[in-house]
Amino acid sequence: MKLLVILLFLGLLTGCSGNSNYSLTPQLLLVSFDGFRADYLKNYDLPHLQNFIKEGVLVEHITNVFITKTFPNHYSIVTGLYEESHGIVANTMYDDITKKHFSESDDKDSFWWNGAVPIWVTNQLQENRSSAAAMWPGTDVLIHNITPSYFMNYSSSVPFEERLNNVTTWLSSSNPPVTFATLYWEEPDASGHTYGPEDKENMSRVLKEIDDLIGDLVQKLKVLGMWENLNVIITSDHGMTQCSENRVIHLDSCIDRSNYSIIDLTPVAAILPKTNITEVYDKLKHCNHHMNVYLKEDIPNRFYYRHNDRIQPIILVADEGWTIALNKSSLKLGDHGYDNSLPSMHPFLAAHGPAFRRGYRQSTINTVDIYPMMCHILGLKPQPNNGTFSHAKCLLVDQWCINLPEVIGIVISALLLLTILTGLIICMQSRASASRPFSRLQLQEDDDDPLIG
Numbered sequence: 001m002k003l004l005v006i007l008l009f010l011g012l013l014t015g016c017s018g019n020s021n022y023s024l025t026p027q028l029l030l031v032s033f034d035g036f037r038a039d040y041l042k043n044y045d046l047p048h049l050q051n052f053i054k055e056g057v058l059v060e061h062i063t064n065v066f067i068t069k070t071f072p073n074h075y076s077i078v079t080g081l082y083e084e085s086h087g088i089v090a091n092t093m094y095d096d097i098t099k100k101h102f103s104e105s106d107d108k109d110s111f112w113w114n115g116a117v118p119i120w121v122t123n124q125l126q127e128n129r130s131s132a133a134a135m136w137p138g139t140d141v142l143i144h145n146i147t148p149s150y151f152m153n154y155s156s157s158v159p160f161e162e163r164l165n166n167v168t169t170w171l172s173s174s175n176p177p178v179t180f181a182t183l184y185w186e187e188p189d190a191s192g193h194t195y196g197p198e199d200k201e202n203m204s205r206v207l208k209e210i211d212d213l214i215g216d217l218v219q220k221l222k223v224l225g226m227w228e229n230l231n232v233i234i235t236s237d238h239g240m241t242q243c244s245e246n247r248v249i250h251l252d253s254c255i256d257r258s259n260y261s262i263i264d265l266t267p268v269a270a271i272l273p274k275t276n277i278t279e280v281y282d283k284l285k286h287c288n289h290h291m292n293v294y295l296k297e298d299i300p301n302r303f304y305y306r307h308n309d310r311i312q313p314i315i316l317v318a319d320e321g322w323t324i325a326l327n328k329s330s331l332k333l334g335d336h337g338y339d340n341s342l343p344s345m346h347p348f349l350a351a352h353g354p355a356f357r358r359g360y361r362q363s364t365i366n367t368v369d370i371y372p373m374m375c376h377i378l379g380l381k382p383q384p385n386n387g388t389f390s391h392a393k394c395l396l397v398d399q400w401c402i403n404l405p406e407v408i409g410i411v412i413s414a415l416l417l418l419t420i421l422t423g424l425i426i427c428m429q430s431r432a433s434a435s436r437p438f439s440r441l442q443l444q445e446d447d448d449d450p451l452i453g
């Protein structure tokens with residue numbers, strides 16, 4: 001018995017000191033594999049990712065934000081805002097007031113990012129906390145004069161292993177502790193563009209490589225003793241759809257280039273007319289019926305893509321799988337950016353860690369719902385956002401969650417129980433009333449007894 005007590009005491013001691021970075025403040029690692037279409041999970045063999053999901057949660061489809069491009073969606077994940085609100089409205093932008101340009105390779109001007117406060121900034125403004133980023137759009141830019149305490153300047157040539165090593169080092173041994181970190185990887189987006197998502201042979205090879213990276217990530221966290229305490233979200237910005245040389249819209253065949261500037265091209269083209277807006281609009285309107293043409297003020301409400309100066313006066317939205325080009329040009333076999341209601345544009349979300357339930361699946365949430373969920377996990381007060389915390393409640397272990405089928409099940413069970421009970425009561429009452437004449441007789445006899453006596 002004494003030995004048992006000593007062993008328990010030692011166990012408690014090692015449990016407390018096993019992870020030198022153990023702190024009561026939760027830690028969260030947010031991972032993005034760019035362009036990971038939701039149904040890759042169903043259509044390809046991904047054993048490491050499936051194991052991760054088995055011990056955690058899965059959201060099968062994430063409804064992302066329009067336009068379904070990389071920079072805008074990554075910024076929506078970390079701010080909970082639609083593009084018109086955070087201001088990163090495309091991968092390529094032009095601001096007509098300041099005459100500034102933005103592109104994937106020229107993204108360092110704070111001007112573009114300061115319309116929102118990303119979670120790594122909010123986290124860092126808390127006492128005794130820091131943030132780290134192994135690449136994520138915007139993490140190597142001063143936003144509201146702050147970068148993450150630890151970050152890497154973006155370079156696609158840095159291998160995954162180096163990014164992973166950096167992020168785990170920062171998460172395990174920094175002071176003040178890193179409580180929020182990001183990890184970004186360019187695949188399967190790059191291959192999706194090159195081969196197209198319907199190229200099963202090439203995509204299965206690429207996705208196996210990604211699955212192995214997920215295996216490496218989990219293994220490393222286990223070796224470092226971080227696996228059980230760290231919350232890990234694996235998600236993506238958008239999906240991918242198949243394009244074809246038979247589905248190309250040539251703008252040059254409809255309108256002369258001298259009439260407008262093209263700010264962004266495909267599959268959502270941003271048009272800045274040089275001449276009369278209505279004239280340009282009319283010419284484009286009748287260009288091709290596989291393309292919707294909108295004046296800025298007529299962009300459908302459901303896109304939440306209107307109220308920002310960086311959205312150009314006319315936008316063209318190609319139908320799924322169609323490409324907008326000026327003339328004959330080289331073509332991507334896969335692309336994204338299309339209508340965010342298309343399932344092919346949706347990514348997934350999987351998560352594991354002490355904040356998450358185990359073995360739970362949910363069909364959908366929105367990209368903007370991820371932010372309030374992350375703030376909750378980290379105990380941060382969220383900035384104003386477009387997300388809804390309750391959408392993600394069921395994923396979290398500390399939330400009371402009941403879904404519709406469960407509610408229906410409980411109501412039906414309660415009704416059944418009530419019916420049985422009512423039946424039983426009626427049955428017992430009718431039995432009681434059936435035996436009453438006999439008992440009355442007995443009573444009368446009893447009542448009579450004293451009189452006789």
Ligand SMILES: [Zn+2]
Pocket residue numbers: 035070189190193336
């Ligand atoms: Zn892409």
